[in-house]
Amino acid sequence: MARLEPVSFIPHRSTLDLGRILWTPVSHGRVINALPQIFWAGGSPWREANLWLMEQAVRRDVDIKTVNAKATSLHAYANWLEKSESKWWDFPVRKEDRCLVRYRGALLDARDSSEIAPSTATQRMRVVVNFYRWLKATRLLSPEWPLWEERTVGIHLTNPFGFERTLTVTTTDLSIPNRARPGERLEDGLLPVSADDRNRILTFAREHASEELFLLLTAGFFTGMRLQTLADLRIETLTSAVPDPADPKLYRLAVGPGASPPVATKFGVSGQIWITESLLAELLDYAYGQRRLLREAKASGNNKNLLFLTRFGNPYAQRGSDKSIAINVEMHNFKKSAVRNGIATMRYFRFHQTRCTFATELASLAISIAGGIHAVAVIKDALLHKNESTALKYIKFIEKTPIKKELANSFTRAFLGITSGIEETLDA
DNA sequence: CGATATGGTGAAGGTCAATT
DNA sequence: AATTGACCTTCACCATATCG
Numbered sequence: 001m002a003r004l005e006p007v008s009f010i011p012h013r014s015t016l017d018l019g020r021i022l023w024t025p026v027s028h029g030r031v032i033n034a035l036p037q038i039f040w041a042g043g044s045p046w047r048e049a050n051l052w053l054m055e056q057a058v059r060r061d062v063d064i065k066t067v068n069a070k071a072t073s074l075h076a077y078a079n080w081l082e083k084s085e086s087k088w089w090d091f092p093v094r095k096e097d098r099c100l101v102r103y104r105g106a107l108l109d110a111r112d113s114s115e116i117a118p119s120t121a122t123q124r125m126r127v128v129v130n131f132y133r134w135l136k137a138t139r140l141l142s143p144e145w146p147l148w149e150e151r152t153v154g155i156h157l158t159n160p161f162g163f164e165r166t167l168t169v170t171t172t173d174l175s176i177p178n179r180a181r182p183g184e185r186l187e188d189g190l191l192p193v194s195a196d197d198r199n200r201i202l203t204f205a206r207e208h209a210s211e212e213l214f215l216l217l218t219a220g221f222f223t224g225m226r227l228q229t230l231a232d233l234r235i236e237t238l239t240s241a242v243p244d245p246a247d248p249k250l251y252r253l254a255v256g257p258g259a260s261p262p263v264a265t266k267f268g269v270s271g272q273i274w275i276t277e278s279l280l281a282e283l284l285d286y287a288y289g290q291r292r293l294l295r296e297a298k299a300s301g302n303n304k305n306l307l308f309l310t311r312f313g314n315p316y317a318q319r320g321s322d323k324s325i326a327i328n329v330e331m332h333n334f335k336k337s338a339v340r341n342g343i344a345t346m347r348y349f350r351f352h353q354t355r356c357t358f359a360t361e362l363a364s365l366a367i368s369i370a371g372g373i374h375a376v377a378v379i380k381d382a383l384l385h386k387n388e389s390t391a392l393k394y395i396k397f398i399e400k401t402p403i404k405k406e407l408a409n410s411f412t413r414a415f416l417g418i419t420s421g422i423e424e425t426l427d428a
Numbered sequence: 429c430g431a432t433a434t435g436g437t438g439a440a441g442g443t444c445a446a447t448t
Numbered sequence: 449a450a451t452t453g454a455c456c457t458t459c460a461c462c463a464t465a466t467c468g
Contacts, residue, residue: 069432072462120463126429171429227435310457330456331436351435433466442457448450 036071038078048088048140049074052131073127080106091143100147103128104174125176148172193357201338209334212308212316215286220354223275224362224383225255227351231316233307234261235287241280249277261305274382283307359383 036053038046053074057067081088084106086099095101107121129148135141150172193201198221205214216230225233237259241251252272255263286292287307295309308316331351362382366375 069462123430123464130430175429429468431467434464435462436464437462438460440457440459443455445452445454447452 036068038071038075040078041082046078046088048135049078049131052134055134069123070127070130073124074131076124077103077128089141089143091145091147093145098145098147100128100132100174104176107176122176125174129172129174148174193353195361198357204338205334208338210330211286211291213330213334215283216308217351217354219275219279219283220351221358222279223253223273224355224358225273226355229255229263229273231306231308232263234263234305235307236261236305237263238280238284238287238307241275244274251275251277251280271381355383 037050038053040046053067053071056070080086080103081099084102086102088099091098091100104125107125110121132141132147136143136147150170202214202218202221205217209217216227219225219230220227233253233255237253237255240260241253244250244252251274253275254260254271255273256271292307292309296304310316359379359382363375363379366378
């Protein structure tokens with residue numbers, strides 16, 4: 001197996017001094033801490049690939065994360081080359097014998113047998129083709145035959161204001177289109193859980209999970225906030241909640257970089273999140289409870305006002321990134337224990353499904369009261385979506401799924417105000 | 429299409445307190 | 449005081465959805 005290793009790299013310049021080559025650090029160069037480099041199983045580096053990665057890493061306009069993502073794709077290719085005993089420069093006359101064509105086939109097989117997701121197959125092929133483009137441009141590879149056939153296609157984009165423009169891109173006959181799998185999928189490819197399952201999950205969490213996870217799940221199911229946002233909620237976010245004009249039982253929380261205090265959101269969207277009076281009260285209860293105050297005491301300065309802290313007083317959202325590994329891990333264990341205890345639907349449960357479930361419930365309620373078009377506005381508003389298209393997916397999903405709703409459930413009662421309120425404002 | 433944000437996972441490592 | 453084990457966090461890595 002080929003290896004992928006991060007290497008520390010300082011840019012140098014070579015000068016000739018009395019016939020000797022001297023290497024001096026480039027004065028404006030940056031140190032690259034984790035430059036990914038690929039090594040073959042025998043231990044020798046894949047020089048061409050590593051040079052390509054390095055060239056991108058020194059560019060200011062490319063994020064090192066992107067270089068890493070590319071290295072991962074190229075690493076997968078290197079492994080395939082070794083496993084299939086192919087050489088990366090092997091381009092014989094027969095098209096089906098060429099390494100790129102055979103790699104494409106291997107990716108398609110892996111995709112069709114569900115080893116990798118369709119988007120991963122697409123990504124891997126794209127990166128490899130990019131790499132070969134660079135190889136050709138730098139003359140590191142000068143094959144006798146063309147590696148692929150290129151053509152130009154236009155991609156239609158619609159911006160949030162409804163203007164259309166066309167993006168012209170070059171594609172090859174090797175690229176793998178990302179066909180969506182059959183079956184309805186929503187944001188992040190997740191399916192919502194039923195109201196019954198939601199209640200079962202929350203009941204189980206109340207008994208078998210930490211108080212923090214229980215509250216996070218509850219908040220996720222009833223506000224639709226992402227884990228990242230929940231983990232970054234501040235006490236002041238709760239205390240400065242304002243009642244919604246549409247219904248005094250509903251409050252709104254300000255989140256995003258524009259809120260005060262700021263709360264993390266995906267793509268830095270600022271906006272207002274709906275929360276029911278009772279859930280808000282429960283969170284505030286927890287905020288001033290002994291359990292959380294003990295954690296607050298251990299927290300450092302600007303973390304003290306976080307609503308959710310680990311038992312060491314650390315934020316659940318990992319510093320310097322948007323991950324929340326502590327929660328991931330507890331979710332993982334929670335899932336296992338739930339499955340052991342007979343909640344079979346928990347096997348494939350992801351935290352993000354709480355958001356998806358919220359959106360779906362809200363969508364079906366909004367449709368039944370205000371109709372599809374108003375429902376799009378409600379969903380977009382509640383989930384802080386940038387584009388209507390994402391909200392529309394939920395609506396389409398609901399319209400295709402027979403809704404067996406118990407109209408008197410608590411969710412409906414709680415959110416009646418939102419939908420009827422929107423209807424009034426839109427009618428006015 | 430290309431770039432990147434997001435978050436899921438196994439394994440290693442850390443913390444704490446009961447037990448030896 | 450050292451050991452042990454439950455519970456938890458962190459590290460390193462990976463897949464994949466989404467934006468322009």
